[in-house]
Amino acid sequence: MTVLELKGISKHFGAIQALNDVSLTIKPGEVVGLMGDNGAGKSTLVKIIAGNFPPSHGTMRVLDREVHFHKPVEARENGIEVVYQDLALCNNLTAAANVFLGRELKRGFGPIRILDYATMYKRAADLFKELKSETRPRDLVKQMSGGQRQAVAIARTRLSDSKIVLMDEPTAAISVRQVAEVLNLIRRLRDQGIAVILISHRMPDVFSVCDKIVVLRRGTKVADKLISESSPEEVTALITGALERA
Amino acid sequence: MAVSLDDTINRQTHSTLSWLLSRQTFWVFLAALLACIALSFLTDTFATRNNLFNVTRNFAFVGIVAIGMTVVIISGGIDLSVGSTLCLSAIVTGLVMSAGYPLAVGIALALIAAILVGVVNGVLIAYVGMPPFVVTLGMLSVARSMALVLSNNKMVYQFGPDQALLLQLGGGTTFGIANPLIVLAVMALIAGFVFRWTGWGRHIFAIGGNEHAAILTGVPVRRIKVGVYVISALTAGIAGVLMTGWLGSVTTNLGTGMELTVIAATVIGGANLAGGVGTAFGAVVGAALIEVIRNSLILLGISTFWQGAFVGSFIVIAVAFDRIRSLRQSD
Numbered sequence: 001m002t003v004l005e006l007k008g009i010s011k012h013f014g015a016i017q018a019l020n021d022v023s024l025t026i027k028p029g030e031v032v033g034l035m036g037d038n039g040a041g042k043s044t045l046v047k048i049i050a051g052n053f054p055p056s057h058g059t060m061r062v063l064d065r066e067v068h069f070h071k072p073v074e075a076r077e078n079g080i081e082v083v084y085q086d087l088a089l090c091n092n093l094t095a096a097a098n099v100f101l102g103r104e105l106k107r108g109f110g111p112i113r114i115l116d117y118a119t120m121y122k123r124a125a126d127l128f129k130e131l132k133s134e135t136r137p138r139d140l141v142k143q144m145s146g147g148q149r150q151a152v153a154i155a156r157t158r159l160s161d162s163k164i165v166l167m168d169e170p171t172a173a174i175s176v177r178q179v180a181e182v183l184n185l186i187r188r189l190r191d192q193g194i195a196v197i198l199i200s201h202r203m204p205d206v207f208s209v210c211d212k213i214v215v216l217r218r219g220t221k222v223a224d225k226l227i228s229e230s231s232p233e234e235v236t237a238l239i240t241g242a243l244e245r246a
Numbered sequence: 247m248a249v250s251l252d253d254t255i256n257r258q259t260h261s262t263l264s265w266l267l268s269r270q271t272f273w274v275f276l277a278a279l280l281a282c283i284a285l286s287f288l289t290d291t292f293a294t295r296n297n298l299f300n301v302t303r304n305f306a307f308v309g310i311v312a313i314g315m316t317v318v319i320i321s322g323g324i325d326l327s328v329g330s331t332l333c334l335s336a337i338v339t340g341l342v343m344s345a346g347y348p349l350a351v352g353i354a355l356a357l358i359a360a361i362l363v364g365v366v367n368g369v370l371i372a373y374v375g376m377p378p379f380v381v382t383l384g385m386l387s388v389a390r391s392m393a394l395v396l397s398n399n400k401m402v403y404q405f406g407p408d409q410a411l412l413l414q415l416g417g418g419t420t421f422g423i424a425n426p427l428i429v430l431a432v433m434a435l436i437a438g439f440v441f442r443w444t445g446w447g448r449h450i451f452a453i454g455g456n457e458h459a460a461i462l463t464g465v466p467v468r469r470i471k472v473g474v475y476v477i478s479a480l481t482a483g484i485a486g487v488l489m490t491g492w493l494g495s496v497t498t499n500l501g502t503g504m505e506l507t508v509i510a511a512t513v514i515g516g517a518n519l520a521g522g523v524g525t526a527f528g529a530v531v532g533a534a535l536i537e538v539i540r541n542s543l544i545l546l547g548i549s550t551f552w553q554g555a556f557v558g559s560f561i562v563i564a565v566a567f568d569r570i571r572s573l574r575q576s577d
Contacts, residue, residue: 073464088462090455092522093448101452102463104445114443156463 002064003028003163003195004049004080009058011044018044019055020219026164029193031186033206033227036216037239042199045216046166049197050082051075063163081157085168087149089141095148096124096137099155127155131185146174147181154185164195171205183209203232217241270516270567271528278535281542289545297541299424303492305537306426307485311504312511312529313430313437314481319512320441321474322454322521323378327367328482329504330389333496335360335486337393339412340402340496349408349415353487360483361476363389368472382475386505393498403495416491426488430530433481437526450474454521510557511536514564535560 004026011019019041026032036042048055051069060067062078069075072082089098100120106113124137133151135144141152150170157165167186171179179202186209189196200206206213206227213230215223215238223230223238223246230246237243266272285292292298311328318325335356343352363385370381405412418425441447449470452460461467482501490496515532517524539556543549 072462076464082462084462086458088456088459090452090459090522092451092455097448097452101448101460102465104448106445113445115445115448 001028002026003062005061005064006049007059007061009045009048009055009060011041011048011053011056017219019048021058022216022219022221023058024214024221024224026195026197028163028195029190030212031190031196031198031210033210033213034197034199034216035201035206035213035235035239039218040216040239041219042216043168044219046082046168046197046199049075049080049164050166051080076160079161079163081160081162081165083150083153083157083165083167083170085170085172087153089149089152091142092140094138094140095128095135095144095152095155096120098141098152099124099127099137099159101156103159123159124155127158130158131155131188133181133185145178147178150174150178150182151185154189157189162194164197165189166197166199168199169201170198171200171202179205203235206235207232215239215246222246270564271525271531273567274514274516274528274535274564275531278531278538281535281538285538285542285545291545292542297545299419301537301541302427303424304541305533306424306430307489307492308504308507308511308536309430309530309533310426310433310485310488311478311482311508312515312533313433313526314478315508315512316515316517316524316526316529317437317450317474318378318478319509319517319519320454320522320524321450321471322457323371323471323474324382324509324519325367325475325478326379326382326505327363327385327389328478328508329501330386330393331360331363331479331482332486332489332501332504333498334363334389334393334396335483336490336496336500337397337402337498339487339490340405341396343405343408343412344402346406349411352405352408352412356487357480357483360479360486364476364479365472367479368475371475372468372471378475390498390502397496397498399498401495401497405490412491413494414491416488417494418491426485426492429484429488433484434526434530437529441526446470446473451522454523456522507536507557508533510561514560516564 002025006022006024009019009022022045034042034045047053051072051074054068054070062080067078090101105116105120107116108114121137128135128137128151131151131154133148135148135151141149170182174182183205186196186198198206198210210227213223213225213227213235214221215235217239222244225246234243234246238246311332315325315328338359339352339356342355343349367381367385370376371378415425420428449460449465452465453467453470457467489500511532512524512529513519513532514535515525515528515530517528536557539560540553543552543556
């Protein structure tokens, strides 16, 4: 079984060919490192999977069912969650409010529906516990550390029954200790059978947490192999073009 | 391990007292209260029934519009057209009623005119993507011009068969409390409820905090933004109708410059012009403080020319307090 299958995905913006015939399959609980230099097409690929825009050519299947996304909400309805690079958090709201943003739980009768604070705090606390993160649901995100902010963004992906979590550069701008925290969060997702696509520039992160590595260069896939069969040196060569293909 | 994690997650960060002390609204409320107490001792005239009645009624109009402005400012926008919208709605009320229609029709058409102003503002801002400052600055001019066109710049002072009802609505009292003050109280309660307990309220805070995040998480940002400007215009419209009843006449310069007083009240009450922060109670308290300052200058025999200096200083002081507090938090 595959959770995500891309076949011959291409994308061009006018004359610019951003992606060229990229195919990819991901199994449940698999952590895939997506690497490549700036402009290699990583973001374009992620945005296609996340439903920001459709591909020019090619097909996408989620759980063996063909899908066509036109906006992010549609991808989310199909079990694809995204942790954006800037995390898409509102600093002025609490951790729980951010987790449930756009999907607030309500209670009441008939047309009168009010926010169900108690349940949202409790579920958010459960999610943070599941992620083993010391994050308090009632705290404002403004006051949180980089690792806690990541936990809030990741907890958000656990609200529904998600199959795939896309993470865009989650370790780019945080401290060493917090990087370790985030990598642990990724392992927790994997343990629950969720597939993770990790976009990263940091070789050590990819090699410590990923099962498989995919390298893009100038819009084409130049490598797709198990992490155990590769090495940081090889990947660096693939990214820069010193090595044509592997 | 599990126990200590549970403890950390469930620990409360703030006590109720420290939460209260960290609120700008609380300090402004205290300032207004102290000013009132001081004035009661310093003058014989402040704590009289008559003066208190006047003060509360006067700030009610600003307060009502400030509630709408708070909604806009929380969402990260600004509405400069409220003074003109207030005038337009007052003129429509006057013209419709002086043409012999009943009060209900006058109010309905006045509020529809206000809502139209809000819809135009909202659509241009949310769907066309223009900056709120520019759109509402344009509307400030357009709405007042509409009021001039409709009334031909004539004062309206006769309101047809329902004149007495209108004057009672805006100038009268219920159980000894000025009617506009009751409207203000009801609207503040509704706004407070919406801010805290509804998904819509949660979403305006989210949009003001990080609009991009709100879009990505599936919040219907455009629709909500149109609603925000409609509510602001609607509060201006309601205040316009009430002011017509209070004054007993309408001229086309009604509400000129009012947007600045309203924004001042909102900011003094703790709303952050950058968006994402604000309370309904704050808007009311801010409006009250401005009126108390105004009233005290008159009662203390200080030239009213000083009013602007005092109100302006309070805006700066209130925001400075907020600044100092956030600096201390970030340390």
